[in-house]
Amino acid sequence: MNVQSRAYVLIIVMLCIASIDCAAQVKMPQLISYSSSECEEIYYQNRRKVQNRILNHTITDSSQVYKVFVATNCERTAEGEIKFINDTLKLRHHGVWEFSEEIEKINDSITIVTEIRIEELVECDCAYELVYEISGLKTQPQIVTLNGETITNTKHKYKVRRKAPKFDIVDNDTINLIDIYGLKQKTHVVLRPDGKLLSKIYYVDEKPMSGLAKVRYNTNGFDRIEMHLENGNYTKRIYYKNGKLFKTCDTEGAFEDDTNCFFVK
Numbered sequence: 001m002n003v004q005s006r007a008y009v010l011i012i013v014m015l016c017i018a019s020i021d022c023a024a025q026v027k028m029p030q031l032i033s034y035s036s037s038e039c040e041e042i043y044y045q046n047r048r049k050v051q052n053r054i055l056n057h058t059i060t061d062s063s064q065v066y067k068v069f070v071a072t073n074c075e076r077t078a079e080g081e082i083k084f085i086n087d088t089l090k091l092r093h094h095g096v097w098e099f100s101e102e103i104e105k106i107n108d109s110i111t112i113v114t115e116i117r118i119e120e121l122v123e124c125d126c127a128y129e130l131v132y133e134i135s136g137l138k139t140q141p142q143i144v145t146l147n148g149e150t151i152t153n154t155k156h157k158y159k160v161r162r163k164a165p166k167f168d169i170v171d172n173d174t175i176n177l178i179d180i181y182g183l184k185q186k187t188h189v190v191l192r193p194d195g196k197l198l199s200k201i202y203y204v205d206e207k208p209m210s211g212l213a214k215v216r217y218n219t220n221g222f223d224r225i226e227m228h229l230e231n232g233n234y235t236k237r238i239y240y241k242n243g244k245l246f247k248t249c250d251t252e253g254a255f256e257d258d259t260n261c262f263f264v265k
Contacts, residue, residue: 034080039126
């Protein structure tokens with residue numbers, strides 16, 4: 001090998017070493033800090049209608065901060081993680097993981113030990129604001145996902161379902177309003193085929209707030225039994241055939257559950 005060839009090989013080797021050195025010094029994006037807001041109670045029927053989304057994205061000299069909104073299980077925002085792959089920023093949130101081992105004995109000499117990751121969940125949903133502060137993001141990600149779902153920056157809390165609200169006009173009153181997000185708003189009236197009232201409830205974002213929740217007619221010798229809702233509490237009212245109130249009771253919303261009854265003289 002002549003001197004020129006040796007020099008060429010030496011240059012190639014040095015470039016390779018430098019390349020490896022530089023690659024080692026390139027830091028992957030890191031999650032500097034993560035925080036979750038307190039639980040904002042959300043009506044359980046609305047969870048699938050809420051848009052998980054980016055609320056705010058800010059860039060500083062040392063980091064990028066993503067503030068996101070999510071509706072999820074009450075135990076699923078304790079910890080956060082990130083990954084950056086192919087221009088996609090993958091944000092994750094989860095509860096505190098516990099680990100256990102499952103031991104399966106095949107024979108005297110072979111035992112398989114499997115580590116199982118357990119995430120405790122509870123029977124409630126909440127809305128949260130999560131904040132991810134990330135260093136090492138040299139460019140703005142083209143795609144952002146949250147637990148595998150693509151999220152975007154939008155002000156809309158609910159998913160848009162239609163271009164215009166849907167409603168009925170009865171005696172010059174607007175009833176049965178479904179807004180552009182598919183949520184029940186204001187007074188909703190349900191009638192039997194014979195025209196008798198079954199329910200008349202006032203809604204806010206799909207959640208029943210007050211009014212006649214349901215009614216049963218001609219029951220146990222009485223004219224009707226009504227279930228009323230006010231401030232999250234239900235009361236049952238039982239009426240004689242002449243329309244006079246017989247008694248009122250507290251209830252959990254069922255015709256058969258009644259406590260704390262008061263008879264009307």
